[in-house]
Amino acid sequence: MSDEAVPQDKLIMIVDDEVVIGLDIMHLFEERGYRAVTASSGEECERQIAAGDVPDLILMDINLGPNRMDGRETTRRVQEYADIPVVLHSAYTDRATIQKTRDMTKYGYVHKVPGNGEFILATVEMAFRLREREQMYRDLSAHINDVREEQNAFMAREIHDDVGQSIVALKMNLTMLERATAPAETTPIIATMREALDAASSKIRTLIRELRPPVADTADIVEALQWHIREFEKTFSVATQFTSEVERVILGRDKSLSVFRIVQEALTNSVRHGNPSEISVEVGLEESSLVVRIADDGYGFVPAENASKESFGILGMQERAQRWNGSVTIESNSRTGTVVTAMVPHDFEHLEADS
Ligand SMILES: Nc1ncnc2c1ncn2[C@@H]1O[C@H](COP(=O)(O)OP(=O)(O)OP(=O)(O)O)[C@@H](O)[C@H]1O
Ligand SMILES: [Mg+2]
Numbered sequence: 094m095s096d097e098a099v100p101q102d103k104l105i106m107i108v109d110d111e112v113v114i115g116l117d118i119m120h121l122f123e124e125r126g127y128r129a130v131t132a133s134s135g136e137e138c139e140r141q142i143a144a145g146d147v148p149d150l151i152l153m154d155i156n157l158g159p160n161r162m163d164g165r166e167t168t169r170r171v172q173e174y175a176d177i178p179v180v181l182h183s184a185y186t187d188r189a190t191i192q193k194t195r196d197m198t199k200y201g202y203v204h205k206v207p208g209n210g211e212f213i214l215a216t217v218e219m220a221f222r223l224r225e226r227e228q229m230y231r232d233l234s235a236h237i238n239d240v241r242e243e244q245n246a247f248m249a250r251e252i253h254d255d256v257g258q259s260i261v262a263l264k265m266n267l268t269m270l271e272r273a274t275a276p277a278e279t280t281p282i283i284a285t286m287r288e289a290l291d292a293a294s295s296k297i298r299t300l301i302r303e304l305r306p307p308v309a310d311t312a313d314i315v316e317a318l319q320w321h322i323r324e325f326e327k328t329f330s331v332a333t334q335f336t337s338e339v340e341r342v343i344l345g346r347d348k349s350l351s352v353f354r355i356v357q358e359a360l361t362n363s364v365r366h367g368n369p370s371e372i373s374v375e376v377g378l379e380e381s382s383l384v385v386r387i388a389d390d391g392y393g394f395v396p397a398e399n400a401s402k403e404s405f406g407i408l409g410m411q412e413r414a415q416r417w418n419g420s421v422t423i424e425s426n427s428r429t430g431t432v433v434t435a436m437v438p439h440d441f442e443h444l445e446a447d448s
Contacts, residue, residue: 103221104128106148108138108167109182110158114205118152121210122217134158135167139174147175150220152213154205155183155190165197172198176418178224180216200224235416238409242350249305252297260294306357308349313341314383315376317353322360322374329364337376342383344439351413352385352437355421358406359387359433367391367431382419382436390430396423410435 105127109115115131122129130148132138135157142148151171155164162170168179180201181194194202200220203213264287271283302324308317315337326333344352356374363372369391377384396407410421410433419437 102128103150104130104148105150105152105217106130106132106138106141106146107152107182108132108135108157108164109152109154110134110156110161111154118210118213121213125214127217135162135164135170138167139170142171142174142177148177150200150217150224151177151179152182152203152217153179155181155194156185163193165193168197168199178220180220182213231412231415234412238351238354238413238416239347245304249301252304253301257294257297257301260290260297264290306350306353308346308353312343312346312349314344314349314352315339315342317349318356318374318376318385321353321357325360331364331369332371333360334371334373335375336373338378339376342376342439344383344437348417348437348439351416352383352435355410355413355433355435356385356387358410359435362406362433363387363389363391363431366394369430379436381440382438385435386432387435388430388432393425393427393430396425 105122107115107118107122107129109118109131110133112131112133115133119129119131130141130146132141138151138153139162151168153164153168157163157167164179164181164183171177178200179197180203181197181199182203182205183190184205186204191202200223201216203209203216267283267287267290271279306317307320308314311317319335319337322333322335325331360372360374363369367389369389372387372389375386375388377386407421407423414421414435414437417437417439419435421433421435423431423433425431
């Protein structure tokens, strides 16, 4: 036995319509310390996962028999239950087969030929490492977001308590000065100073709101969004509708903040890039997820084409949702504009329905 760690806790599902091949590979994995199960069709794979038998990885055949779900469709469907890494496995290496899998998220591709066992094992090991890295990256990015939010909250408090208080004091001093001096000469100067202080106050309020969004003070995400959207409408003069299926949704502070930042970025993107005449934000519940849809009637864009190294907004939205095992999807075109749908799973026991 070598010094490799034995991956005892990992469960692999082999999806292959050729049962004998599936069993062969299952034994191969078991010999190396994995746990393994088989499914002889995409339908069976989906059934098992829907029933809660969620593997850590799927080795997926691409073609799963005539008139059957293929590996691509099966992957798409099981991804709706859980974010499971998939390694593709196929006897076919022709262009059409490979092309079919191009836009799939996959963690490797193995040629299904006899005697390829070591190659399968190595690919699967690599897929697990890749997944680990991905998880590390997500954790790190969540951590950086947390640190940033903490810093923001700290700065908001300092600005409020320190700068804000100084401005209040200065205003009071001005009032005293006004009473104590001859009006003719000082009144215009004092008026100018008061205006400058008012402008500073208002700027500070905006800054604090930006740094410490209203979710920080209310547990209810619906109320926080409603509040933000009213302010947003005033600031950018874009008609923005807000509707919610439910009156209150209590998510907990960190999750609320994630949802809030997602909506904030989507709204900012709309006014920055879309020039819309109207935006709508809808909050709804779907099974056990909170769903927020932000739709604009602006220019639209082609999501993949606009992925640039300097754009972190969309990536940030996705990371914030993934942190809670949720997702952000974007549909956009030049005819109807852009729709951002954020979905965050939640156990709604604290929910108060709109009745
Ligand atoms: N609602 C929208 N309407 C039109 N184009 C959009 C919309 N949202 C995003 N885009 C396009 O997608 C690109 C990427 O958006 P993303 O938020 O990731 O980056 P950004 O807004 O350019 O920069 P930042 O990193 O500051 O957010 C934008 O540059 C823009 O071209
Ligand atoms: Mg942006």
